[in-house]
Amino acid sequence: MKIVPTIVATWTLIAPCVVAAQPEQPAQPEPLPAWISPRLTALSPGDPSAYFLLGEEVADESQSRAEEELARHLFGLAFELDRRDGTPSWIAPSSCLALASLSRLESDQRWLRALASRMDSSYAAPAWQSESSGGAVSDAAFTAAEAIGEVRAGNGLRARDLLQTPGVREIFLRYGQLLGFSAATGALWQVEQWASEWPCRECGNERVVFRPNTDPPSYRECYTCRGNPGPRLTQGQLVSQLRFESRLLHGISRSWGAQLSLDYGAPLREAAPEELASVLGIDINAPYWRDGGWVNSPDATKPAQPADGSAPTVSAPGQERGPPTE
Numbered sequence: 539m540k541i542v543p544t545i546v547a548t549w550t551l552i553a554p555c556v557v558a559a560q561p562e563q564p565a566q567p568e569p570l571p572a573w574i575s576p577r578l579t580a581l582s583p584g585d586p587s588a589y590f591l592l593g594e595e596v597a598d599e600s601q602s603r604a605e606e607e608l609a610r611h612l613f614g615l616a617f618e619l620d621r622r623d624g625t626p627s628w629i630a631p632s633s634c635l636a637l638a639s640l641s642r643l644e645s646d647q648r649w650l651r652a653l654a655s656r657m658d659s660s661y662a663a664p665a666w667q668s669e670s671s672g673g674a675v676s677d678a679a680f681t682a683a684e685a686i687g688e689v690r691a692g693n694g695l696r697a698r699d700l701l702q703t704p705g706v707r708e709i710f711l712r713y714g715q716l717l718g719f720s721a722a723t724g725a726l727w728q729v730e731q732w733a734s735e736w737p738c739r740e741c742g743n744e745r746v747v748f749r750p751n752t753d754p755p756s757y758r759e760c761y762t763c764r765g766n767p768g769p770r771l772t773q774g775q776l777v778s779q780l781r782f783e784s785r786l787l788h789g790i791s792r793s794w795g796a797q798l799s800l801d802y803g804a805p806l807r808e809a810a811p812e813e814l815a816s817v818l819g820i821d822i823n824a825p826y827w828r829d830g831g832w833v834n835s836p837d838a839t840k841p842a843q844p845a846d847g848s849a850p851t852v853s854a855p856g857q858e859r860g861p862p863t864e
């Protein structure tokens with residue numbers, strides 16, 4: 539399957555760094571297969587499942603970018619129509635998962651799966667459920683946060699102990715990019731390195747050193763750690779560590795795994811159902827297919843959107859990331 543330029547543009551809003559280099563392709567509206575049109579015309583907002591099921595059919599048979607875009611549009615409408623009365627059924631989360639399966643970017647897939655899990659927790663397989671058993675991972679998350687704090691304080695012995703706790707290294711490997719490293723393995727390596735370099739070899743973290751042959755006994759500041767044991771961190775590293783700890787501790791009672799995996803390093807953005815339509819660029823007030831386009835009334839005849847089923851690019855809320863709200 540290929541990808542429509544408008545999709546690249548809209549999904550770029552979610553993960554700008556990943557797809558920014560995608561080359562532009564000339565837009566060439568492709569006709570939809572004849573069988574689709576009567577099925578589209580038969581759709582009615584009162585039956586969101588029909589949108590979803592047709593979306594699946596179109597996605598399965600998809601031979602063109604226009605069809606793939608149409609499938610996305612159908613899943614998006616199914617999602618919106620299903621949740622509009624405030625009591626979404628299986629259709630809304632299923633639509634998110636279907637959209638995730640059409641998405642090429644892992645970050646988009648994670649966002650959509652998180653959205654599905656928010657609609658219905660049974661649809662998500664949060665990281666901590668699939669990779670470990672029971673409540674052990676919450677303990678590991680807590681321990682990982684504790685470990686990074688001990689590393690920062692220069693309590694290397696304690697930190698090394700904590701890093702040996704089952705599940706803790708896995709957390710660094712999985713979420714270590716939050717510590718500001720491009721690869722999680724680098725994050726774990728650095729944390730273990732810091733843990734191995736401390737406590738202070740000169741003062742043993744006492745911060746002061748005894749001056750020999752003084753009476754009464756006197757002390758001087760440790761030359762090695764300057765009275766402040768622990769690795770010298772840049773401000774960026776410190777902020778990253780605090781964020782990492784905060785996320786782990788904050789999220790233990792929530793779906794921290796799913797949330798962390800949404801967006802390494804960037805301010806946390808909740809998976810908000812109301813954002814999906816604008817991210818997809820679909821008009822949820824135009825659920826009727828008439829004469830080759832989506833319209834807002836069953837009696838309307840003039841398509842509100844291009845006949846190839848593609849949607850205009852719309853800015854997504856949330857692309858302007860503000861400060862973390864935690």
Ligand SMILES: [Zn+2]
Pocket residue numbers: 738739740741742743744745746760761762763764765767
């Ligand atoms: Zn020292």
